[in-house]
Amino acid sequence: MSARVISRDRISGFLDCILRKYPLVAPVEEDGVVAYRRVAAAREVALDAGLSDVPPKTHFFPQTEVLFHYSNLSGLEIVEPAGAPETVLFGVRPCDLRGFAALDPVFGGRFKDVYYRDKREKTTVVGLSCTSVLPTCFCRAYGSSPVDGTGADLMFTRLGERYLVEVRTPKGARLVEDCADFFTEDGVREAAREKEVLARELDGRFVRRVDLDSVKEKVDGMFESPYWGKLAQRCLGCGICTFLCPTCHCFDIVDEDRGDRTGCRLRCWDSCMFTDFTLHTSGHNPRATKTERVRNRFLHKLKYHLDRYGLAGCVGCGRCVAKCPVNIDITRVIAEIKEVD
Ligand code: SF4
Ligand code: SF4
Numbered sequence: 301m302s303a304r305v306i307s308r309d310r311i312s313g314f315l316d317c318i319l320r321k322y323p324l325v326a327p328v329e330e331d332g333v334v335a336y337r338r339v340a341a342a343r344e345v346a347l348d349a350g351l352s353d354v355p356p357k358t359h360f361f362p363q364t365e366v367l368f369h370y371s372n373l374s375g376l377e378i379v380e381p382a383g384a385p386e387t388v389l390f391g392v393r394p395c396d397l398r399g400f401a402a403l404d405p406v407f408g409g410r411f412k413d414v415y416y417r418d419k420r421e422k423t424t425v426v427g428l429s430c431t432s433v434l435p436t437c438f439c440r441a442y443g444s445s446p447v448d449g450t451g452a453d454l455m456f457t458r459l460g461e462r463y464l465v466e467v468r469t470p471k472g473a474r475l476v477e478d479c480a481d482f483f484t485e486d487g488v489r490e491a492a493r494e495k496e497v498l499a500r501e502l503d504g505r506f507v508r509r510v511d512l513d514s515v516k517e518k519v520d521g522m523f524e525s526p527y528w529g530k531l532a533q534r535c536l537g538c539g540i541c542t543f544l545c546p547t548c549h550c551f552d553i554v555d556e557d558r559g560d561r562t563g564c565r566l567r568c569w570d571s572c573m574f575t576d577f578t579l580h581t582s583g584h585n586p587r588a589t590k591t592e593r594v595r596n597r598f599l600h601k602l603k604y605h606l607d608r609y610g611l612a613g614c615v616g617c618g619r620c621v622a623k624c625p626v627n628i629d630i631t632r633v634i635a636e637i638k639e640v641d
Contacts, residue, residue, distance in 0.1 A: 304465045304476060304483035305491050306456075311463070315342035317479035318388050322424075325359050326390040327352050336389070345390065351434060351617065355396050355546035357403060359389050360419050364568045367415065367553070371562040384419040388475065391428040395439045397451035398615040399546025400425070405609040406549050415567075424471045427452030429498075433505040436618030438631055441510035444615065446502040447495060457495050464491040510616070510631045511638075518637055519603045527640050528595035531633065534626050535594050539571035541620035541628070542597065547605070547613050550577060572596050598633055 306314060318324050319341070326339050329346040335354035339345055369379045392400075400420075407416035430437075430446035439445065449455030453472035457464045465483060467473050476483055522528075542548040552570040557563035570577050573594075578587045587593050605613030614630060621629045 302467045302473070303488045303492060304467070304485060305487050306463050306465055306483050308458070308461045308463065310482050311347065312342040314479050314482040315345055315390065317482060318390070318475070321478055323385055323387045324390060325356075325387060325423075327356075336391075347391070350430065350432060351393055351395075351437075351619070353619070353623075354544060355399055355617070355619070356389060356392050357396070357399055357546050357549075359387075359423065360400070360416050361403065361407070361549060361551075361569075364566055365415060367565045367567055369562070369564045373561055384422045387419070387423045388426060389423050390426040391456075392425055392452065393428060393430055393617075394444050394446060394448040394450070395437075395615045395617040396546050397425070397427055397449070398439070398442065398444055399617070401451050402547040402605065402609075402611050402613060402615065403549055405611070409609070424453045424475050425451065426472075426475070427455040429455065429457035429495075430502065431458055431498075433502055433507075434618060434622070435507050436621040437506065437616065438508045438510045438618060439616035440503065440506055441512055442612050442614070442616045445499060447499045457491075457498065459491055459494045459498065462487070462491065464488070464495050508618070508631055510634055512634065515602055515634055515637055516606060518640070519599060522637065522640065523595070523599070525640055527636070528598075529591045531598075531628065532589075532591040532594040534628055535573070535590055536626055537573050537575075537590055537593065538625060539573040540623050540625065542571040542573055543569060544619040544623055546615060546617055546619075547601075548572075552577070572600070598630070601630065602634070602637075 315324065324339050325336055326345040327334050327336050327349050328339060328344050329349050333354065334346055334349045334352040336352060336356040336358055366381055371377045404420070407413035427449050433446060447457055449466055449468055453469040454475060455466040455468060467476055542550065550570045550572050551567050553565060553567050555563060555565050575585065575588070579585045587596055601613040605611055621631060
């Protein structure tokens with residue numbers, strides 16, 4: 301793996317260089333919310349915003365996405381959207397990189413989702429190490445760390461007034477070549493050593509200790525446990541935890557007819573925390589109660605995703621811990637599960 305160094309005062313120039321060649325999606329802060337969207341200039345990028353409120357899964361799996369337009373005026377005509385352009389997704393934190401890895405087999409496994417895969421294949425992902433650890437973070441429980449570049453094409457780590465840039469894939473190498481003037485190989489070794497020091501320092505800053513040992517074995521036998529009913533009593537069923545989770549991927553598909561025999565088919569986020577998500581047209585609902593829905597959410601995070609794909613369904617980003625209005629905390633749930641008889 302090769303590496304470069306870029307000074308902090310050249311980052312804006314680098315981002316503008318990207319913008320001259322590719323669409324750029326990056327974290328922006330609007331109305332106090334940090335989320336990822338396409339930007340038109342480097343100055344829009346919230347470089348130091350830390351973990352975003354909304355995860356960057358929105359780039360590959362948008363909240364609302366048109367699957368096709370239709371018209372049935374003189375015979376049925378279906379018009380699919382143009383394919384995704386080659387894009388750069390900048391500033392993805394390590395837990396969210398893991399989130400993409402958790403989503404990949406869902407959209408690219410047995411059933412190939414062309415919409416997700418097209419964007420995934422044409423996107424160069426630039427990771428960005430964290431420089432602080434939030435009280436809600438627990439990525440280390442899943443074997444990651446605030447500086448883990450696994451899943452990135454390029455990995456940026458801020459070290460004072462410069463960044464170490466690790467080139468992890470051919471896509472990343474191409475982006476460095478595209479904007480070669482902004483990088484230097486001088487000081488790479490020293491920066492790599494500084495990154496190791498930073499990694500150790502950040503590792504010592506986790507306040508949330510989460511022990512996943514034997515949790516999977518335990519939940520394998522907990523489907524009928526009364527624990528889920530007790531947990532569900534507190535849940536409001538608002539769905540915030542699922543919408544902000546980098547690995548959640550429930551969606552609904554609706555046709556939006558304009559009333560003139562034209563319209564479009566949309567996909568939009570849904571949530572397993574909502575009653576209607578599993579409601580059959582027959583009226584039967586396999587997850588009719590909140591207890592069943594809460595159980596499904598936690599079993600999905602701690603069991604089902606592992607069973608299906610061999611990957612954890614949680615990456616320890618802590619967003620659901622921070623944002624749940626009634627403080628339902630997955631790390632406490634993990635600890636409580638260990639105590640269930
Ligand atoms: S379950 Fe919570 S902590 Fe885990 S990845 Fe989802 S939002 Fe983050
Ligand atoms: S955010 Fe909290 S209250 Fe809302 S659905 Fe999730 S667990 Fe329930």
